[in-house]
Amino acid sequence: xxxxxxxxxxxxxxxxxxxxxxxxxxxxxxxxxxxxxxxxxxxxxxxxxxxxxxxxxxxxxxxxxxxxxxxxxxxxxxxxxxxxxxxxxxxxxxxxxxxxxxxxxxxxxxxxxxxxxxxxxxxxxxxxxxxxxxxxxxxxxxxxxxxxxxxxxxxxxxxxxxxxxxxxxxxxxxxxxxxxxxxxxxxxxxxxxxxxxxxxxxxxxxxxxxxxxxxxxxxxxxxxxxxxxxxxxxxxxxxxxxxxxxxxxxxxxxxxxxxxxxxxxxxxxxxxx
Amino acid sequence: xxxxxxxxxxxxxxxxxxxxxxxxxxxxxxxxxxxxxxxxxxxxxxxxxxxxxxxxxxxxxxxxxxxxxxxxxxxxxxxxxxxxxxxxxxxxxxxxxxxxxxxxxxxxxxxxxxxxxxxxxxxxxxxxxxxxxxxxxxxxxxxxxxxxxxxxxxxxxxxxxxxxxxxxxxxxxxxxxxxxxxxxxxxxxxxxxxxxxxxxxxxxxxxxxxxxxxxxxxxxxxxxxxxxxxxxxxxxxxxxxxxxxxxxxxxxxxxxxxxxxxxxxxxxxxxxxxxxxxxxxxxxxxxxxxxxxxxxxxxxxxxxxxxxxxxxxxxxxxxxxxxxxxxxxxxxxxxxxxx
Ligand SMILES: Nc1ncnc2c1ncn2[C@@H]1O[C@H](COP(=O)(O)OP(=O)(O)OP(=O)(O)O)[C@@H](O)[C@H]1O
Ligand SMILES: [Mg+2]
Numbered sequence: 001x002x003x004x005x006x007x008x009x010x011x012x013x014x015x016x017x018x019x020x021x022x023x024x025x026x027x028x029x030x031x032x033x034x035x036x037x038x039x040x041x042x043x044x045x046x047x048x049x050x051x052x053x054x055x056x057x058x059x060x061x062x063x064x065x066x067x068x069x070x071x072x073x074x075x076x077x078x079x080x081x082x083x084x085x086x087x088x089x090x091x092x093x094x095x096x097x098x099x100x101x102x103x104x105x106x107x108x109x110x111x112x113x114x115x116x117x118x119x120x121x122x123x124x125x126x127x128x129x130x131x132x133x134x135x136x137x138x139x140x141x142x143x144x145x146x147x148x149x150x151x152x153x154x155x156x157x158x159x160x161x162x163x164x165x166x167x168x169x170x171x172x173x174x175x176x177x178x179x180x181x182x183x184x185x186x187x188x189x190x191x192x193x194x195x196x197x198x199x200x201x202x203x204x205x206x207x208x209x210x211x212x213x214x215x216x217x218x219x220x221x222x223x224x225x226x227x228x229x230x231x232x233x234x235x236x237x238x239x240x241x242x243x244x245x246x247x248x249x250x251x252x253x254x255x256x257x258x259x260x261x262x263x264x265x266x267x268x269x270x271x272x273x
Numbered sequence: 274x275x276x277x278x279x280x281x282x283x284x285x286x287x288x289x290x291x292x293x294x295x296x297x298x299x300x301x302x303x304x305x306x307x308x309x310x311x312x313x314x315x316x317x318x319x320x321x322x323x324x325x326x327x328x329x330x331x332x333x334x335x336x337x338x339x340x341x342x343x344x345x346x347x348x349x350x351x352x353x354x355x356x357x358x359x360x361x362x363x364x365x366x367x368x369x370x371x372x373x374x375x376x377x378x379x380x381x382x383x384x385x386x387x388x389x390x391x392x393x394x395x396x397x398x399x400x401x402x403x404x405x406x407x408x409x410x411x412x413x414x415x416x417x418x419x420x421x422x423x424x425x426x427x428x429x430x431x432x433x434x435x436x437x438x439x440x441x442x443x444x445x446x447x448x449x450x451x452x453x454x455x456x457x458x459x460x461x462x463x464x465x466x467x468x469x470x471x472x473x474x475x476x477x478x479x480x481x482x483x484x485x486x487x488x489x490x491x492x493x494x495x496x497x498x499x500x501x502x503x504x505x506x507x508x509x510x511x512x513x514x515x516x517x518x519x520x521x522x523x524x525x526x527x528x529x530x531x532x533x534x535x536x537x538x539x540x541x542x543x544x545x546x547x548x549x550x551x552x553x554x555x556x557x558x559x560x561x562x563x564x565x566x567x568x569x570x571x572x573x574x575x576x577x578x579x580x581x582x583x584x585x586x587x588x589x590x591x592x593x594x595x596x597x598x599x600x601x602x603x604x605x606x607x608x609x610x611x612x
Contacts, residue, residue, distance in 0.1 A: 080496075080499055102502050103502070105499065105501065110500035112500075116497040117497075118515070119494075119515060120515050129511075133501060133502060183500075186501060
């Protein structure tokens with residue numbers, strides 16, 4: 001089922017390259033000895049890795065291994081469900097705890113598993129919601145950014161004539177792209193995606209994947225996925241997690257063709273998880 | 274309590290788009306010979322239809338009776354019944370404006386005070402309070418809704434009115450006597466007491482429905498807002514936007530309750546048919562005049578005038594409820610979107 005030929009690997013895997021670091025590119029986000037808790041329950045155990053600019057990193061692993069928790073630590077949404085963490089997460093070498101979470105979340109956008117447009121807002125208002133929160137009121141400016149974001153999310157042509165209609169009147173795949181446009185509109189630098197295509201049909205999934213490929217030109221993208229082919233198709237790096245620990249982190253090609261850990265191999269070949 | 278819960282559920286379902294306009298009673302039982310219909314279903318359907326039509330019949334009969342019985346007064350006074358200010362059983366001159374005014378004035382004032390309070394409390398409960406505090410306060414709020422109105426009335430007479438007379442009203446009169454709201458001698462029993470009692474009575478309705486509606490907004494909405502970099506307050510605003518229809522419905526329900534409230538208001542409002550904007554002055558409402566004078570009304574015209582007032586009250590309540598439904602329905606429909 002996990003067709004390795006899909007990967008279209010050109011570079012030869014060099015498993016000796018630092019397996020915690022993407023080389024040549026600036027490290028945008030660094031996670032250092034992260035332990036995350038829900039109350040007394042530890043969900044993440046001593047995780048260290050970094051995410052580089054203009055790369056897509058996939059996080060894979062069986063259900064409950066802490067993928068979402070890791071993402072949610074990075075944009076400090078973990079705190080909103082009264083979770084805590086120890087260790088250091090930094091954005092551009094600055095500890096994220098040194099800044100206002102509101103400010104941080106404008107730099108680190110997040111896409112959720114289930115499309116969640118604001119149901120009482122029109123398509124237009126949905127896209128501009130974040131901007132309006134930022135205090136931008138100028139209508140032509142809002143319109144301009146909305147169009148630009150919708151184009152970036154490959155949605156513009158489908159909605160340009162119905163911008164006044166409610167966002168939830170769209171199909172699931174369109175809604176998800178609307179949510180992506182909404183996130184792009186506030187011009188973040190990092191985009192976290194928690195299983196962004198798992199609620200979508202194959203065609204919509206395809207579109208989202210194409211989109212991710214485009215996004216990496218300008219953003220740092222971290223995507224959680226249960227779909228091995230998807231991870232293989234869209235990501236440059238892959239992190240495999242198991243029971244709250246980071247088991248293996250390497251170039252996607254290496255993870256799928258030549259995993260150094262037995263568990264990783266079993267997981268990516270579908271023998272467990 | 275029961276009714277509030279029923280209504281809550283209704284509003285929810287409407288909000289969630291669960292109730293479709295005509296939910297066909299789907300039958301999963303084995304189809305038989307009767308054109309694919311089940312006998313039990315047919316019987317059941319018709320029994321339900323019968324009950325539904327009985328309800329309708331009762332309402333129609335009530336209206337016919339009310340119109341019928343208010344005929345003498347309608348013939349005698351015509352539109353003047355609504356426009357004039359005199360209510361004089363001795364001279365047999367009746368007109369309803371002071372009561373309509375009293376009802377609307379007291380209810381609207383109560384709503385004006387209760388709405389921001391309720392919204393504040395429900396926002397606190399659904400967004401800020403820790404779980405245990407939310408539980409306790411919610412329980413208290415629901416308890417408030419369950420207190421019989423006569424209890425509020427007694428409290429109004431024996432506690433609230435004396436306190437208003439001796440402390441609050443003189444103080445307000447001294448400081449703000451230049452406002453038309455606070456002129457005249459402090460009676461204690463009057464519009465002020467009625468408004469306060471009404472506030473206490475409608476507060477729990479609006480609060481508990483609004484809170485439930487806000488809590489029903491899915492977590493994904495909150496997360497969407499947070500992830501966009503919304504502050505706590507901005508998240509609340511977005512949630513309020515989503516809960517709008519339910520809150521409007523709750524408000525109109527509260528208003529309906531205030532308009533129809535009889536016992537407690539009768540006990541504290543002072544029962545004087547006059548038109549005054551001052552809170553210190555006694556007033557009268559449609560419900561309270563009916564309650565007060567029905568037993569002693571002997572002349573046909575007096576009785577008929579009281580019934581005409583009840584007809585007007587009925588119309589006002591129907592309009593309010595219809596408006597509530599239309600607004601809730603309109604707001605939900607606008608954003609329901611595709612299935
Ligand atoms: N709000 C919460 N309160 C307490 N424990 C939680 C909470 N959310 C998650 N957990 C626990 O933390 C662990 C990691 O959960 P997490 O959601 O990060 O897993 P996941 O890898 O994203 O799983 P999935 O693939 O199913 O989404 C799990 O054991 C889970 O039970
Ligand atoms: Mg998850």
